[in-house]
Amino acid sequence: MSQKTFENQPKLGRLPIPPLEETLARYLRSIEPLCAPSDLSRTTSYITDFLKPNGLGRTLQQRLIDLDRSSPHNWLDDSIWIKKAYHEWRESVVVNSNWYLMFADDPSTPKECLGIIEKGTFGEWQVKRAAHLIVQILDYKESIDSERLPPDVTRLYPLCMHQYTRCFGVTRIPQHNCDALAYTPHPATAKHILIIARDQFYVIDVYDEKGRRLAAGDIAFQLQQIIEDVKKTELDPPVSVLTGDHRDAWTVAREHLLSIPQNRATLIDIENALFAFSLDDYTSGLNLDDWNRNAFHGLNGHNRWFDKALSFSIENNGRASLNGEHSPCDALIPSIVVDNILKTPVPSSLQKSGFEIPLPRRTRFVTDDRILKDIAAAQERVDKIIADSDAILLHFKEYGAHFMKSIGKVAPDAYMQMVLQLAYYKLHGKVVPTYETGSTRQFLHGRTETIRTLSNESKAWVEAMENSSLSSKEKYAIFQTATKAHSQYTRDASNGKGCDRHLFGLRCCLKEGESHPLFTDPIFAGSQVWLLSTSGLSAGDRFSGTGFGCVYPNGYGINYLPGNAVLKFGIESKKSSTETDSKAFRESVVNALRDMRRMCEDVNGKYNGRL
Structure with a gap:
């Protein structure tokens, strides 16, 4: 008998609180590749003071233990993480926080849909694939709600399934100083989804009054009804642009929207919807980079509607993608959902339920001159964010x-991380703090938890790779040492023994007026300037790409999919930066991959390419 989801x-x-000595030893070792001996000596003295009996470090540790004891599930997630990592950050979620995932083309895609479809039109294949995807998403949601989805497990232990309950019906709400998530019980009680076409909002009830789920053919009919309506209707102003604005500006604009009584019902329609699905009346282009940018920010x-936990979109040629708001769940969970729904290709004909189906309903905002000014100001700011993003x-x-x-005889993730270390070193001639x-x-x-990829071992290896006097055998030996060090840090982080979350928790326990030089030391802040912010997902065979934005304006944001036969990288940096260049980094990644292949084959023999 299969296990239930939860x-x-x-x-x-429970997420552990490691001993202070363990965390600080790991932190000290992680900064060694970045520090001069004098810096390291100074930091060591700060750590010694922090650890002394009756010192501030001991007090903060006890406060953190008390926080854990008062937290129902997890001291970090219950009390700190979403607020500090996401909701207090006031910059736009577009590019800065939201991530994206591009779906591979369906195997049934008509040949005429592999090119550019006329702008300003909607496509028959677009509607068909959208309806099919919506049904597959709902099927997956129902498998979670009914606990038919088997729980995720590794060879060593089971995995928490809580984030699966944060995907559907969840929306971020802009608020002063710190945003919030609209409360959504599990299972989400909403029976509708949100459809967006030409910036107009429509509600589709995907369950009828008797609780019966609509079939794909029914939903295709509803989508076609929406298209026919949006073609002939007078278009309302693009209120959705406000969701891409600075969070404080969006908060003020939303409060003004709500001063007009009719708009509360519209926001409830949007915010309660199980998910959003956008129909784009254009093809972004045949170039993957163009499609990539449409998936990222439109x-x-x-x-x-960038505040929805899950916002799917489909271009008029049938290319589909997902844009995710990061705070309720990490991209890994929706990527698992999408990987599963893409296993089932679009059938030749879509089934209909046979029962009477509810018609789609348009839900509208009432706007005034102030809202129109807010939209115009938001558009200007969003345009600048998009123009500066080199994705x-x-x-x-x-x-x-x-x-x-x-x-290579190493774990793929460790190999990919070394690729990025070498690519950066080749291009910029130095090593930098790296987040994985x-x-x-x-x-x-x-x-x-943060995996600090940069280490003494990885630094030694990238320097060795650029040293022509060393043999492939010598380089490979250093490579093996570097990847083993990375894999060990990965295990420690997964076991709740990284240094970053623990140190973050300790800092959050400081009372007003308290400080310690360990936390004000420039090395402490500098070690977290993630000029390489990286993350890997699955093999990604059913994805065309994925990515997120850099976290510092002179850095890179890199997401990767290590497939058995194809390696996919999403690379983002800022055009305004004089230090970074996405295209140059892409070329450097290719060169690093080729150099590493030569090194591995020189030692372990030629690769025959057979899987």
């Missing part, structure tokens, strides 16, 4: 994860 939840342990921030893709097809395991997302889902309500 059956393992009571068995999961052509100009229009036809999206591109790399599909590397010369080898993949199979080579990494069979010839590590999952702590073995713990109840666990989310992430």
Whole structure:
């Protein structure tokens, strides 16, 4: 008998609070590649003071333990993380926080839909695939709600399934100083989804009054009704652009929207919807980079509601993607959902339920001159964000994860991280703090910990790779040491023993007027300036690309999919930066991949390419 979705939840342990000595030793080692000896000596003295009996460090540790004891599930997730990591950050979620995922083309895609479809039109295939995807998404949601979805497990332990309950019906609400998530019980009680077309909002009830779910043919009919209506209707102003604005500006604009009584019902329609699905009346282009940018932020921030946890979109040629608001769940969980729904291709004909189906309903905002000014100001700011974002893709097809395991003889994730270290070093001639997302889902309500990829070992290896006097055998030996160090840090982070979340929690326990030089030391802040912000998802065979924005204006945001035969990278930097260049970095990644292949083959033999 298969396990129920949440059956393992009571068995999961709590996110640990490591001993101070462990965390600070790990932190000290992580900054060694960045520090001069004098800096390291100074930091060591700060750590010694922090650890002394009756010192501030001991007090903060006890406060953090008390926070854990008063937290129902997880000291970090319950009390700190969403607020500090996401909701207090006031910049636009567009590019800065939201992530995206591009779906591979459906195998049934008509040949005429592999090109550019006339702008300003909607397509028959677009409607058909959208209806099919909507049904697949609802099927997956129902498998979670009914607990038919088997729980995620590894070879060693079960994983927390809580984030699956944060995907549907969840919306971020802009508020002064700190945003919030609209409360959504699990299972989400809403029976409708939001459809956006030409910046107009429509509600589709995907369940009838008797609770019966509509079939794909029914939903296709409803989508066609929406298209016919939006073609002939007078278009309302693009209120959705406000969701891409600075959070404080959006908060004020939303409060004014709500001063007009009719708008509360419209916001409830939008915010309660299970998910959003946008129909784009254009093709972004045949170039993957163009499609990549449409998935990331839309052509100009229009036809999206960026605050929804899950916002799907489909261009008029049938290319589909997902844009995710980051705070309720990490991208890994929706990527698992999408990977599963894409297993079922669009059938030749869509089934209909046979019962009377509700017609779609348009839900509208009442606007005034002030709202129109807010939209215009938001558009100007969103345009600047989009214009500055240099987001591109790399599909590397010369080898993949199979080579990494069979010839490289290392874990693919460690290999990919070394690729990025070498690519950065080749291009910029230095090493920098590097963030990699590590999952702590073995713990109840666990989310992430930082894997600090930069290490003494990785620094030694990239320097060796650029040293022509060393043999491939010598470089490979240093490479093995670097990847083992990375894999060990990954295990530590997954076990709740990284240094970043613990130190973050300790800082959050400081009372007004308290400080310690450990936290004000420039090295402490500098070690978290993630000029390489990275994350890996699945093999991504059913995805065309994925990505997120850099976290510092002179850095890179890099998401990767290590498939057995194809390696996919999403790379983002800022055009305004004089230090970074996405296209140059992409070329450097290719060069690093080729150099590493030569090194591995020189030592372990030629790769025959067979999977």
